[in-house]
Amino acid sequence: xxxxxxxxxxxxxxxxxxxxxxAGGYLTNVLIFVGINGVLALGLNLLLGYAGQISLGQAAFxxxxxxxxxxxxxxxxxxxxxxxxxxxxxxxxxxxxxGFPVLRLKGHYLAMATLGVGVIANIAFxxxxxxxxxxxxxxxxxxxxxxxxxxxTDLKNYYLVWSFALVMIFLSLNLVNSRFGRGLRxxxxxxxxxxxxxxxxxxxxxxxxxLSAFISAIAGSxxxxxxxxxxxxxxxxxxxxxxxxxxxxxxxxxVYGSILGALLLTLLPEMxxxxxxxxxxxxxxxxxxxxxxxxxxxxxxxxxxxxxLLPARGSNA
Amino acid sequence: MKKxxxxxxxxxxxxxxxTAALAAPPIKIxxxxxxxxxxxxxxxxxxxxxQMVVDEINKAGGVxxxxxxxxxxxxxxxxxxxxxxxxxxxxNDNVVAxxxxxxxxxxxxxxxxxxxxxxxxxxxxxxxxxTDPVRKNVFKTAQNDxxxxxxxxxxxxxxxxxxxxxxxxxDGFGSxxxxxxxxxxxxxxxxxxxxxxxxxxxxxxxxxxTKIRGSHAQxxxxxxxxxxxxxxxxxxxxxxxxxxLYMSHGVSSKKFIELAGDAAEGxxxxxxxxxxxxxxxxxxxxxxxxxxxxxxxxSHFKAxxxxxxxxAWDAVMLLKGAIEKGGDxxxxxxxxxxxxxxxxxxxxxxxxxxxxxxxxxxxxxxxVEIKKKDWVLVK
Numbered sequence: 074x075x076x077x078x079x080x081x082x083x084x085x086x087x088x089x090x091x092x093x094x095x096a097g098g099y100l101t102n103v104l105i106f107v108g109i110n111g112v113l114a115l116g117l118n119l120l121l122g123y124a125g126q127i128s129l130g131q132a133a134f135x136x137x138x139x140x141x142x143x144x145x146x147x148x149x150x151x152x153x154x155x156x157x158x159x160x161x162x163x164x165x166x167x168x169x170x171x172g173f174p175v176l177r178l179k180g181h182y183l184a185m186a187t188l189g190v191g192v193i194a195n196i197a198f199x200x201x202x203x204x205x206x207x208x209x210x211x212x213x214x215x216x217x218x219x220x221x222x223x224x225x226t227d228l229k230n231y232y233l234v235w236s237f238a239l240v241m242i243f244l245s246l247n248l249v250n251s252r253f254g255r256g257l258r259x260x261x262x263x264x265x266x267x268x269x270x271x272x273x274x275x276x277x278x279x280x281x282x283x284l285s286a287f288i289s290a291i292a293g294s295x296x297x298x299x300x301x302x303x304x305x306x307x308x309x310x311x312x313x314x315x316x317x318x319x320x321x322x323x324x325x326x327x328v329y330g331s332i333l334g335a336l337l338l339t340l341l342p343e344m345x346x347x348x349x350x351x352x353x354x355x356x357x358x359x360x361x362x363x364x365x366x367x368x369x370x371x372x373x374x375x376x377x378x379x380x381x382l383l384p385a386r387g388s389n390a
Numbered sequence: 391m392k393k394x395x396x397x398x399x400x401x402x403x404x405x406x407x408x409t410a411a412l413a414a415p416p417i418k419i420x421x422x423x424x425x426x427x428x429x430x431x432x433x434x435x436x437x438x439x440x441q442m443v444v445d446e447i448n449k450a451g452g453v454x455x456x457x458x459x460x461x462x463x464x465x466x467x468x469x470x471x472x473x474x475x476x477x478x479x480x481x482n483d484n485v486v487a488x489x490x491x492x493x494x495x496x497x498x499x500x501x502x503x504x505x506x507x508x509x510x511x512x513x514x515x516x517x518x519x520x521t522d523p524v525r526k527n528v529f530k531t532a533q534n535d536x537x538x539x540x541x542x543x544x545x546x547x548x549x550x551x552x553x554x555x556x557x558x559x560x561d562g563f564g565s566x567x568x569x570x571x572x573x574x575x576x577x578x579x580x581x582x583x584x585x586x587x588x589x590x591x592x593x594x595x596x597x598x599x600t601k602i603r604g605s606h607a608q609x610x611x612x613x614x615x616x617x618x619x620x621x622x623x624x625x626x627x628x629x630x631x632x633x634x635l636y637m638s639h640g641v642s643s644k645k646f647i648e649l650a651g652d653a654a655e656g657x658x659x660x661x662x663x664x665x666x667x668x669x670x671x672x673x674x675x676x677x678x679x680x681x682x683x684x685x686x687x688x689s690h691f692k693a694x695x696x697x698x699x700x701x702a703w704d705a706v707m708l709l710k711g712a713i714e715k716g717g718d719x720x721x722x723x724x725x726x727x728x729x730x731x732x733x734x735x736x737x738x739x740x741x742x743x744x745x746x747x748x749x750x751x752x753x754x755x756x757x758v759e760i761k762k763k764d765w766v767l768v769k
Contacts, residue, residue, distance in 0.1 A: 099478040106470060199560055200587075209517055209562040210469070212498050225506075227477070301502050304469055304495040304562070343474070346463070353426070 081246060084329070088235050092228055100343075101227040105299055107339045108234035109292050112241055114319040114331035116288035121317075122326035123249060124281045125261035126176060127184045129313045130191030134286040136198055136308030137164045138293020143211045143303050144204060153217050157294040161287050168286030172279035191313050198305040210304030217298045230299050237295060238332075241288060245328050257281055258326075322363055324370025333371045416452075416459035417718050419444070419709060420479030422490040422500065423514075423702075427467035428590070431616065431645075432492040435699035436514055437462055439683075440489060442690050443706040453713050465491055469499035476500045480507045486713075486720050489705040490514050492698075494562045501528045510724040512708060514701035517566045521747040527724055529747045531704040531737050533662060535563075537752040538639045539570040541660040543578040545757055545768065546609060555584035555607035557598055557622060559614030563640055567613035583607050588618055595625045602631070609633055615640040620649035627653040634658065639755065643696040647763050658768060660755040662697035664736050665765045675734040683736055700736030707735060 092101050117131050141160030145151040151159075175186045198205050205211055216225045217233060224233045248254050259267035260274050268274050297303050315338065323334020341359065345352040367374025421440050424433035444460040452458060461483050465472040472491050479485045480503070487510045491497050494517030501520065504511035505527050513520050516532040546554065556571050558564035564587065575582055584605045586598040599622070602610055610633060612622045619641045626635055635657050637646070642661035647654045663670060667680035683703050687695030708730060709723065716726025730749070733740040738754025757768040 099474065099481045102477040102481075103474055106474065202565055207562075207565040208560065209494050209519060209566055210498050212501075212519070300470070300473060300499060302469065302499045304499070306467065306495060307469055343478075 077246065077250075080329075081243065084242070085239055088239060092231050101231055103339060103343055105227060105230050105234050107336050108231070108238045109296050109299070110316070110319065110335035110339050111332040112234075112238050112292040112295075113289055113316050114323065114335045115238075115241055115245055115328060116285040116292070117316050118320045118323075118325065118328070118331040119245060119248070119257075119288075120281055120285040122320060122324075122330070123254065123261060124257040124278060126278055126282065127180075127317075128187040128282070128285070129184050129310070129317070130187035130189070130194070131285070131289055131316050132308045132310065132312040133191045133194035134164055134168065134289035135293045135296070135312065136194055136305070137167070138290030139297040139303050139308065140198060140205055140211070140293075141290070142294035143214045143297040146215055146298075147211065147213055148204075153215060153294075153298060157291065160294055161290045164290035165283050165287040169279060169283045172282040176275070176278045176282055188310070188313075191310055195305055195309055198308060205305075208305060210302055212302045214297050214301045214303070216301065224298070234295055234299065237291065241291075242328055242332065249328065253277070253280075261326075318360070320370075322360065322370060324372035327370065327372045330370050330372040337371065414456045416457040417713060418459045418461060418483060418485045419706075420476075420483060420485035420488040421460055421462040421702075422465050422472055422475055422479070422488060422492075422496065423462060424467040424492040424496065425462075425464040427465075429467040429493045432514070432698045433464070433467075435696055436490065436492055436702040438691055439687065439695070439699035440702040440706055442686060443703055446686070447706075447710060453710055456718070458710075461485060465496050467493055467496065469495050472496040472500050473503055476503045480504075480509055485509065486718055487512065487709050487723050489702060489709070494520060494566065497528075497530075501525055504528060507720075508724075509720045510709075510712075510727055512705040512727070514698075514705060517562060518570070518748070519566070524745060524747050527720075529708075529727055529742060529749070531701045531708065531735070531740075533639065533737055533750050533754045534748050535567045535570045535638075536574070537750060538660040538755055539567065539574050540752045541755040541757055542611060542636050542658075543574060543580055544752075545658070546580060547578045551608040552579055553581050553583045553606050553608045555586075555602040555605055555610045556582055557586050557588065557595070557602070557610060557612045559590055559618050560587045561590050561614075563615055563638075564613050567638055567640075571611060571613065588614070588622075590614075590618060592618060593621060595622045596629065599625050599629050599631060603629060607633060609636060611636045611638075613638045613640065616643075616645055617649055620646060620653075623650040623653040623657060639697070642758070643698075644694055647760060654760045654763070656760065658757060658759045661758050661765070662700060662737055662754065663756055664695065664697045664700050666756060666758055666767055669765075669767055675732075675739055676736070679734055679736060697736065704733075704735035704737050704740070708733060708740065 095101050113131060113135055120126050120128055138160055142156045145156040146153050178186050199208050216223050218224060224230050256272045256277050259272050264274050319334035319338045320331050322337060324330025342356060345355050348355050423437045424430060425437050441460060444458050448457045463475040465475060479488055488504060489512050491500055492514050494515040497513040497515045497520050505525050508527060511528045513530040514532055516535055518534045518536050520528060520530050558568040584602050584607055588595050588598060612619050619637050637657055637659040639660050642659055642665055663676055664680055667684055670677050684695045687699060712723045712726035716722035728742050728744060730740055730742045738750040740749040742749040758765040759768050
């Protein structure tokens with residue numbers, strides 16, 4: 074337990090100091106989106122990595138959060154913090170209601186149903202032009218602010234987004250080590266066995282689905298206030314798949330794995346820009362080799378790699 | 391060994407110093423184009439053209455003796471990426487101005503970033519939202535949809551047709567066009583009797599067209615970019631729809647005629663003058679620029695220059711003019727851009743002002759008809 078706390082504190086320190094060597098360069102801006110993607114990946118990992126329930130519709134909750142906050146703060150001039158809370162609760166309630174029928178499905182059928190939710194939401198963002206601005210997007214969304222402090226620079230937004238991320242990570246770490254978290258893992262291993270052991274599988278699956286939607290909605294609200302502009306392409310099916318890739322690469326069933334996956338998938342395309350037109354090929358090959366050689370994701374793969382590269386030190390320790 | 395290294399180092403630094411003294415550093419211009427992804431039909435010719443024009447300017451001695459350096463990034467048509475890359479151009483590459491992005495969505499996302507940093511942005515996207523309301527640092531070269539709509543309605547009014555059916559694609563281009571079609575109808579005494587949309591990837595529009603056939607429409611206006619409108623043209627022919635079919639400038643390239651085949655015959659559309667450059671009268675202000683651009687593009691890429699590439703041509707040339715006049719600082723370029731008058735480019739004759747950062751009038755469009763797989767001017 075104690076080492077877990079140390080690990081979290083060390084992680085906080087890294088997050089706190091990370092922007093310093095970047096000196097306000099554009100990588101600070103990229104790290105903001107690493108934070109947002111990290112939160113989204115975390116939401117999906119609780120659902121898929123722990124409870125074993127797939128969702129290909131995370132972009133829907135992300136988009137509902139973003140559009141909810143966007144519309145409420147522009148058209149209805151609501152306070153952004155209030156809007157964020159209202160939207161997160163509404164999206165969670167929607168997910169709760171949706172969860173009961175949808176989570177009766179298993180495996181491929183669940184994937185199909187959640188995919189449907191994602192696609193329908195995207196069509197709704199596109200077609201409700203009067204409300205969302207349609208395909209050409211919604212602009213003029215205000216930045217968040219506390220008192221006189223307006224989050225209008227990359228550095229300020231970085232700390233804003235990552236404080237949210239750290240809180241979510243802390244809560245998730247506690248959650249997965251609680252009775253609830255153990256219940257989720259039991260469902261993952263065998264739903265029937267979990268039921269026999271007295272776990273209310275059906276309710277718990279809906280609860281974790283709701284939680285995952287809640288987290289995604291908050292990420293959406295943050296995204297819209299950081300970007301100050303949103304359009305439906307940012308919440309397409311592609312985003313849901315990218316999130317799935319993040320947690321598979323980072324490590325299923327690992328809180329830090331979600332963040333690591335988000336970091337890698339957001340940062341890697343930027344690093345590969347030196348390859349110009351071939352960046353997509355290199356990107357694809359890296360992803361393929363990572364899934365082949367690190368099937369447990371980066372969180373399991375990197376320590377294993379070190380052990381293999383440094384066998385002498387490994388045996389001494 | 392140590393001595394050798396230090397000598398080499400000294401020689402190297404001397405070399406660096408001497409080259410720096412010889413040539414003034416290049417002026418860096420950033421560019422964001424959707425070279426991949428669904429909007430690559432815009433981004434690809436734009437990138438090709440921008441690079442071609444910059445190379446040529448440099449070959450001719452640069453701007454006031456200084457070379458231009460074009461730094462191009464691919465947004466993939468993704469707004470989040472566009473914002474990250476705009477930040478990269480501004481903060482890491484220290485560009486003095488940015489060309490692009492290619493799509494209205496990307497431009498709307500990048501506009502606040504450019505405005506905050508005080509870097510002039512010359513967008514190649516068409517949406518009228520980009521410059522309405524005017525943002526201090528945001529300009530654009532692509533013609534407003536509003537102007538294209540005006541050109542079509544003008545023609546319909548001349549032919550005394552007052553009932554139209556509109557059919558638009560459900561993306562940024564289509565919804566912006568639809569908005570303009572509805573907003574301007576009353577001013578031309580036109581009544582919209584049917585208003586339908588289709589998805590960007592739909593492969594059959596028979597249902598919408600059947601509905602239109604049942605209405606009293608005297609003309610159909612279809613607003614979209616390839617391939618949707620080609621499907622509309624084919625379906626309309628299959629259904630034997632007898633009323634005239636108008637398209638938007640979104641399909642004004644040979645590609646559309648290829649896709650629609652025989653069904654393209656007789657279709658009319660407003661288009662930038664680049665399609666019909668050789669048919670234009672000699673006194674047309676744009677003729678010289680247009681012919682130069684077409685010849686250049688043909689010799690570099692063995693393909694016909696279209697008006698998408700033209701947007702990038704205009705952007706680079708406008709910036710070149712602004713740098714000559716206003717110097718190499720972002721603020722100087724911005725002010726010089728705003729005072730650009732009578733610049734005859736590919737998209738039209740640009741007159742920017744403090745109130746107008748789009749700079750074109752409806753003369754930028756000419757109405758063309760497709761006859762024998764080629765364009766002719768509608769008189």
